[in-house]
Amino acid sequence: MRHILSILVENEAGALSRISGLFSARGYNIESLTVAPTEDATMSRMTIVTIGSDDVVEQITKQLNKLVEVVKVIDLTDGNHIERELMLVKVRAAGKDREEMKRLADVFRGRILDVTDKSYTIELTGTGEKLDAFLQAIEPGTILETVRTGASGIGRGERILRI
Amino acid sequence: MQLTGAEIVIRCLQEEGVEYVFGYPGGAVLNIYDELFKQDQVKHVLVRHEQGAAHAADGYSRSSHKIGVCLVTSGPGVTNAVTGIATAYMDSIPMVIITGQVPTHAIGQDAFQECDTVGITRPCVKHNFLVKDPAQLAVTMKKAFYLAQTGRPGPVLVDIPKDVTQAKAEYVYPKTISLRSYNPVTKGHAGQIKKAVQLLLEAQRPMVYAGGGVILNNASAQLTRLVRLLGFPCTNTLMGLGGFPGTDPQFTGLPGMHGTYESNMAMQNCDVLLAVGSRFDDRVIGNPAHFFRADRKIIHIDIDPSSISKRVKVDVPIVGYVGDVLDEMLKLIESSPQRPDAQSLKEWWGQIKDWQRKDCLKYDRKSALIKPQYVVEKLYEITGGDAIITSDVGQHQMWVAQYYKFDKPRRWINSGGLGTMGFGLPAAMGAILANPGATVACVTGEASIQMCIQELSTCKQYHLPVKIVNLNNKYMGMVRQWQQFFYGNRYAESYMDALPDFTKLAEAYGHVGMKIEKPGDVEGALREAFKLKDRLVFLDMITDQSENVFPMVPGGKGLTEMILAEEL
Numbered sequence: 142m143r144h145i146l147s148i149l150v151e152n153e154a155g156a157l158s159r160i161s162g163l164f165s166a167r168g169y170n171i172e173s174l175t176v177a178p179t180e181d182a183t184m185s186r187m188t189i190v191t192i193g194s195d196d197v198v199e200q201i202t203k204q205l206n207k208l209v210e211v212v213k214v215i216d217l218t219d220g221n222h223i224e225r226e227l228m229l230v231k232v233r234a235a236g237k238d239r240e241e242m243k244r245l246a247d248v249f250r251g252r253i254l255d256v257t258d259k260s261y262t263i264e265l266t267g268t269g270e271k272l273d274a275f276l277q278a279i280e281p282g283t284i285l286e287t288v289r290t291g292a293s294g295i296g297r298g299e300r301i302l303r304i
Numbered sequence: 305m306q307l308t309g310a311e312i313v314i315r316c317l318q319e320e321g322v323e324y325v326f327g328y329p330g331g332a333v334l335n336i337y338d339e340l341f342k343q344d345q346v347k348h349v350l351v352r353h354e355q356g357a358a359h360a361a362d363g364y365s366r367s368s369h370k371i372g373v374c375l376v377t378s379g380p381g382v383t384n385a386v387t388g389i390a391t392a393y394m395d396s397i398p399m400v401i402i403t404g405q406v407p408t409h410a411i412g413q414d415a416f417q418e419c420d421t422v423g424i425t426r427p428c429v430k431h432n433f434l435v436k437d438p439a440q441l442a443v444t445m446k447k448a449f450y451l452a453q454t455g456r457p458g459p460v461l462v463d464i465p466k467d468v469t470q471a472k473a474e475y476v477y478p479k480t481i482s483l484r485s486y487n488p489v490t491k492g493h494a495g496q497i498k499k500a501v502q503l504l505l506e507a508q509r510p511m512v513y514a515g516g517g518v519i520l521n522n523a524s525a526q527l528t529r530l531v532r533l534l535g536f537p538c539t540n541t542l543m544g545l546g547g548f549p550g551t552d553p554q555f556t557g558l559p560g561m562h563g564t565y566e567s568n569m570a571m572q573n574c575d576v577l578l579a580v581g582s583r584f585d586d587r588v589i590g591n592p593a594h595f596f597r598a599d600r601k602i603i604h605i606d607i608d609p610s611s612i613s614k615r616v617k618v619d620v621p622i623v624g625y626v627g628d629v630l631d632e633m634l635k636l637i638e639s640s641p642q643r644p645d646a647q648s649l650k651e652w653w654g655q656i657k658d659w660q661r662k663d664c665l666k667y668d669r670k671s672a673l674i675k676p677q678y679v680v681e682k683l684y685e686i687t688g689g690d691a692i693i694t695s696d697v698g699q700h701q702m703w704v705a706q707y708y709k710f711d712k713p714r715r716w717i718n719s720g721g722l723g724t725m726g727f728g729l730p731a732a733m734g735a736i737l738a739n740p741g742a743t744v745a746c747v748t749g750e751a752s753i754q755m756c757i758q759e760l761s762t763c764k765q766y767h768l769p770v771k772i773v774n775l776n777n778k779y780m781g782m783v784r785q786w787q788q789f790f791y792g793n794r795y796a797e798s799y800m801d802a803l804p805d806f807t808k809l810a811e812a813y814g815h816v817g818m819k820i821e822k823p824g825d826v827e828g829a830l831r832e833a834f835k836l837k838d839r840l841v842f843l844d845m846i847t848d849q850s851e852n853v854f855p856m857v858p859g860g861k862g863l864t865e866m867i868l869a870e871e872l
Contacts, residue, residue: 151485154434155422166427196613203610209431209451212485304484 143172144198145224145294147302148187148205149212152178156210160187163208169193169201173226173291184212186302188293212304221297227264228272229254231286234261238283249275260285268292305476309438309469310335313402316445317346319477322373324349324364324737325402326357330377331417332404335469349737349766352758354381356730358388359756362397363731366717367692368738369522371452372399378406379417382424387724389459390428394721395543396520398457400448401429407467408436421463430458436465438473446478455488456608457520488607492624492632500603500620501636503576508648509655510536511574513559513588516543516720517581517606523627524548524713527580530630533637535649537656539567541582542705543720550709551689556656557665560588561857562702565664566656568855568863572598573655579604581626584616585721592616594862605629664855664868665706673848674823676700676775679830680707683745683773686830691743692717692735696728696752699781702853704747726755732770733762743771743834750776750800750844760813763840771833772842774806777849785852789867810842819844 150156157176164171172190179186191201198216205214217224234242235258246253246263249271255262265275269292276284296302307315313336317325326349329337340348351357354376361372372392376385382403392399406415422434431451433444441464448460504510518527518540524547531538531554538548539559548555557564559571571577571589577600582588589595592615604611604618605626612621622629667677680703683691689709694717695701701718710716717735719727732746753774763770775781783798807817816839820829826845833841854869 155426158423159426162426200610200614203612207456207608207610209483209486 142194142198143190143192143218145217145222145292146189146191146202146205146214147217147294148189148214149179149302149304150185150187151210151212152183152185153210156185159208159210160189160205163204164191167204169197175291175293188291190292213302215296215302217294217296220300222294222300223297224268224292224294225266226269226272226292227266227290229262229264229288230276230284231260231262232279233259233283233285235259238280242279242283245275245278249278251275305474306472307475308335308472309441309464310339312438312441312473312475313445313464313469314339314343314346315475316442316477317373318343320371320449322346322371325373325375326351326360326364326734327375328354328357328377328381330381330404332378332406332466333375333381333469335466336375336402336404336464349733350762351730352761353756354384355388355726356733356756356759356762358385358399358401359391359724359727359730360734361399361401362388362392363694363717363734364738365397365399365734366731367714367735369714370738371449372397372734373402374399375402377404377417378421379419381417382419382421386425386428387726389425389461391719391722391724391727392459393428393430395516395719396457397459398452399459400452401459401461403461403463404469405434405463405465408465409467411465421461425461428459429461430456432461432463434463435468438468438471441468441473442475442477443481446481447483450481451486455486455490489609489623490607490625490628492605492622492629494632496620496622497629497632498636500578500622501633501640503601503603503620504534504578505637505640505642505644507576507644509573509575509652510534510578510644511570511576512536512538512548512578512580513541513571513582514538514544514547514580515541515582517626518544518547519713521581521607521625521627522713523581523625523630526627526630526634530634530637533634534644537570537653539563539571541585541588542718544582545705545716546710546713549711551711558705560585560863561590562706562853562855563588564706565662565855565866565868566659568857568866569659570656572862572864575600577602579618580630581606583611583614586615589616590857590863590865591860594865662868666869667851671823671848674820674826674845676703676777676845676847676851677707678823679773679775679826679845679847680704680747682827682830683747684708686827686834687743687745691715691745692739694718694728694732694735694744694746696748696755697723697725698749698752699785699851699853700747700749700752700775703775725752728752729756729759729770729772733759733766733768736768736770737766745771745773747773747775749781750774750778750803750806751780757809760810760815760840764814767838768840769836769838770840772840774842774844775847776803776806776844777847777851778803779849782853788852789856789858806842806844810840815840815842817842817844819846821846
């Protein structure tokens, strides 16, 4: 099962490696990991996407909570939540493909951030599936470069993660 | 008050009431050593290898419930200490390790004696800090001592660059500290405790399985009261020996890989298992699938939520300090008119007595060779069962755990989790300093003792009269045993060739050495050694090379699939 863990952690040097080290030391899997400071600069928020049985994810949560710098951990997939990922993709856009590429970017509500006479750099946000779908929709040979942030997530409605 | 970083470190140690620091100087810690030199409240014990410093601080802590402190320099000082730090981490021993680091401006430059201390030790400490700002030093030291001893205890490391020990900062030692990200649950959940008590009172075939948590939390009085009040059988793990008295008729001996037949049968066949400060370790429960096949209810008390349902699913988890939880349980039981059904309990004890009749710890007492078990039994007799015994790792460790009946906590000091050879002698140094006047023996083997033998020199310098009982079978005995059982008698590299003459070696270090080759001489030699109260005596006992540790649950087998002595 895919789980999205949201973690509030002290914004201190070494906190990230403590967390990533825990995953590798105990053989847990990280699909993606994003981190940045919150509105309170002393704290960072991390989103980790992991795949594991409920037992394994329970252990991961407990082990994360045990780290001294971890303030709070929740499993977003326990309830309703929103997840978004950002992708930048540079594609070949020359000749007859150019118009088609623009049209597809529009269909996926992408934005073209950078243009040359041979390429577009497109920004896309959405769930991981949506970004995958875009990459599948375009001609594979036209993809020059992609970069993705991994998922960020937040609970729906009144579900709030803060201290 | 403006103080240098080095002065601050020493002031913090004084403030924490630290008696001894085990350490080894070097470039990056020279300022700290200079401040140590200028005072006499905190005493320094100079080891001969940093591994010894960490083990000595560890043994000091295990035998006293005080925090062990060690101080080493950057680079190799740290890497040498890592084995000792990992040993303490695996057994949840509260320790503070202070390490020197190259100056802040040199960090990351591959400077002389630089290593990424915080990175190297991260997976084997409860927490660690790199202090780059002298103004943060006092508060960081306070955090280190606080973290080491609260919640599930463990080693905490403070890495201090040399320039930070030189720079001045305002010194205020905080009286208390709180961390928003660190709030261990210490009080057990009342509802869960009630549920647990109900299960215990309704149990027909109960078993108590107590581990190192009982020792660490000083909860053996509560455990003993509970077990006696209920009349239940009780087993103590390798880390928990002494938590419940070893001579009590309700004690069934060690559980697990080298546990007694009766403990393992009872663990498997009970209907209610009360696990107290124990963690269902692979050496204790054998194959988890086999263990779980039995239909029993499990109550698990532990300070660490991540210990619960990690290897074995439990029915009633209780997170909290084991002492507090046991107190609450005792209150409920004492105020309840209900008692476990006497008839069922009688039948259960009848079953356990049947298992005990197997006499699984019997060995050949008529042998012309010295049997290691016999040495431990004699050691038990001669020390009145009241010595602090440290051990290294291997067969000798198991024999002490099986044959020395520890009645009190903090008398049995061994590396359970990491299984570190070389632990015994330095740990004995720490134990003897923490318990002046106590009888301290280190039971070891000729392979293990050589891993930290340099500490004989430290023992000489500080007059530490450890009695070393070397069960010398000229083999890495446990490795040889596995090779005999599982590798067709192919004894690959487990033979100890070119051994030193241990008697002469002990004498060369300024101690007393004795070599004992006949069973008839064992008792006399032990008596003579323990009479030499202020001398370290190295007893080189030449034991039966072919002796094995029984019972044995082979790796991957179920807990009740034991090999017994007579089956071979």
